[in-house]
Amino acid sequence: MAEGKPDEAPERRGRGAWWARTGLAALAGTVMAFAFPPYDVWPLSILGVAALTLLTRGRRARHGAWLGFVFGVPFFVVLLSWLRVVGWDGVVGLSAIEALFLALMGAGLALTSKLRGWPLWAAMLWVTQEWARDRLPFGGFPWGRLAFANTASPFTPLAALGGAPLVTFAVAACGTLLAWAPLCVLRARRAGTAVLPWRTVAGGLTAVALVLIGYAVPVPTTAADTVRVAIVQGNVDRPGMDFLGRPMLVLNNHAGTTERLAADVAAGRTPKPDVVIWPENASDLDPFTDPAAYARIDQAVKAIGVPTLVGALVDGPDQQHVRNEGIVWDPSSGPGESYTKQHPVPFGEYVPFRSELSKVITRLQRVARDFYPGTGSGVMHLGPARIGDVICFEVAYDEIVRDTVNQGGRVLVVQTNNATYNRTGQTEQQLAMSRLRAVEHGRAVLIAATSGVSAVITPDGEVQQRTEELDQEVLNAVVPLRDSQTVADKVGAGPEWVLALGGLLACGVAAAAGWQRRRAAKRS
Template identity: 70%
Template sequence: MPSGPETTTASDTGDARPDTPAPADEPPVTAPAPARRPGRLARLAAQGRRHWRVSLVAAGAGLALAAAFPPYDIWPLSIVAVAVLSVLAHGRTARQGAWLGFALGLPFFVGLLKWLHVIGWDTVVGLSLVEALFFVPLGAGLAVTSRLPGWPLWAACLWVAQEWARDRVPLGGFPWGRLAFANTSTPFTPLAALGGAPLVTFAVALAGTLLAFAALRLWPLWRERAARPARAAVVPAAGALGLAAAVAVAGYAVPVPTDADDTVSVAVVQGNVQQAGMDFLGRPMMILNNHVEATLELADDIDAGQVDRPDLVLWPENASDLDPYRDPEAAAAIERAVRAVGVPILVGALVDHPTKDGYVENQGIVWDPETGPGESYTKQHPVPFGEYVPFRDQLSAVISRLERVPRDFYPGEEPGVLDVGPARLGDVICFEVAYDGIVRDTVNAGARALVVQTNNATYGNTGQPEQQLAMSQLRAVEHGRAVVTAATSGISAIVAPDGTIEQRTEEFTQDVLVGELPLRDGRTVADRVGAAPEWALAGLGLLVWAGVAVRDRRARPERKETPA
């Protein structure tokens, strides 16, 4: 280049005019030291600041997704939310997609889990933050795979992969907020009988991503107000919409087994609690006496001929907060109720661990009017920070609230198949209904109907009981089994094998439900194939994503080394 004064251009500085000579008496400008590269979280936040309008749309989609779940039950919003995230992430970088996934996930979980505010809003935000982190790789994967042919399929698989991971880690996972649990009384629900909750999630996500495909095809035409829509855009969009509709109605072609091999009459006792919230247990014996009182009233109605004597009675989780094996007063109260009604009662009780001091077990105990306590089931999946405290010594030193969980619950190891009178029932305790494997193992072990013993008094009138009841509806269809939810303060319900709620109670009332429970021996396809569909769909999505990442890395030009 010819010698002479150096020049700067408009592209080098923000305000310099082109070809403006630099003053000759100024020292030469030296290149600044390279700035330290920001961390990943900082880069994600920067993406959000640069694209705040798109982030706001993603956050709105997250709130819409929360409204798809009970108690609102606007289930089509689950499809819309999936479609919105797919549209926003389409064609973006992995980093941008990751931010959008987080921008949707955080408000979604805050809206879904707001019932935890009875413990503290910091708990709502903290758990929501942890769960939203699973949407970070989801968003990144949606962005990366959106450049592939057939991307709606891979996107739906990635939704399954996100739930597959979130249902297992950390600390055993937290399955709340699965797309399937927003679709427990929808056209997608019968698919659970084929592939369980993961197949329902896949179908919902596929319908949403197909809508996104159609929208992306039609959007340029609408924006340009094209007088004659391009056939190349309209035909694929119409095909995607048709396929989305076919996926949505495919469940109607799935046979849901409901025929009973025989029946049993049951009474579900909801004794109620004296107060809601964290201190619902109150004074020992109060809740137990409530359930004894309601059962004695049932016995009086039976003796008066107003109600037929049931074959068995179901009490909820924590109906006795005293160990009836060690507390004579609690045992005597249960005996009085059992002898009055004259049939076995499945009693939910807290029982001291027989060999480990300081531990307690959450059990369902079969109490017979003649032989007393017999078979029992111990909850296999205690709730972290609710029924046990991980890293108790370390965390208790900084979080005083953990003192409200004075003893850790010890987990059981066997499925809860119990002979309660003439019925072989599968006992599932509270949050366990959210975990696929626990319920499936119980059915495969011989349960002819399912009982969900639960205690929702802490979260009464918050929407949480409705969310948990919806899970019972899905499990009924998935396993072709009637499901009885027995709750201390509500909602107690009897759910038919097709997911229909036949009877239910109101919250914070003392009530008794009496009905016929169909018993079944046959197993659904979902029972037989187990977790295979989930692993296959999740694995396919992750494999395709990994393949794209490897391809892009190999296609990236090698960086030229800068001479020293």
């Protein structure tokens, strides 16, 4: 036999195992994407966590990082496929960037798998990963949080105790305990005993408790005060990148729909609302600089005769900037209080490093002006209601929504324009986030979308009414105005920081222990 032949079979087996783990990681990431809307198979979020936990267990940190990355890329490609409207290169590019955070988590999972109590540390690392991804880069991109796959599951009520991070932790803990169970069974069999160790039993009971504890969390839905609202979905001419179409078209759609509502009220066919809500970008022209836009809005608001929240694009402080605003429009006094979107979307609503990147990526030139960020919360008085307004993607960011509640918002309003992404699944994902926010803050949530999905969500997360995409429709509802704070409102970001830092500390302890083992091995 030629020299070196005896070593080739183990080497091939090693390569085969490496490729098998890589393929399984990619498959697990793909499958976990179906836990999220529009598919909503939420148990897959638990299975996805379990799969990645088992695949990284006992691996070296760099192998764990690779598996985390391979898990993350197909997960985000499926989840963010709605971005294909902009281009598949954008889908793949953003997915690769987001997957880097899962790569870091994969390295952490491999490191901490050698510690006692590793299912706990692994679950914390999911919160650590989301904590970082929600903030970096350019203010972060929170899509794909485990909590957002569990907005109608037994874990959902936990949001009222610790927000989205606690929901993520509970889901991840169930997944890591699910991964732990077969390992304990195998260990018991190797030891020649048919009795499961007490730790296995305790772990199983903990997983069951995490699933059931949500049912014990009270989620009140009523209030002494109520308000009757009408949500106007005026629709757009066509979805896609050029949804605005001709100037005044989108504005006329919303103004005309409001005037038809006023006619129905006058004829007694529909109860008169206390307030009306228009979506983001309902006015495609600045009403403060365009007399025709101002007159059209004023005419529609006077017709319905109640304060109306108008979404409008308003000129910024210079020619390069524009503001994305929600404006309270009174039928007697005209425009009053306003809220400017705080968190514009990078590369969608503003271009970082514009002068450099626009030369390389000419598509960015379609973002003609950067959105100027606001600095205050969206708490405003809209007739008899003190609302907390957030605009579009801001509903994904914990702090922005929490601030509107803690500063006095009695009902949450999400003004959004998803016309670019109609019939791609993006609107359903954003609807799920709004459902979680309702439970987290104990507030009714009113979604006003230009072309869908508009919805009325009760404080327990139930979708009471909704429109379909690309319909012109008005939703009428009586919703509670609540003042009480949930535990999540009071503790704020505390649980997230504790869980995220716990994951980081566990990685530090595991890395230090590994370094000491290597040092001792060298000495011996």
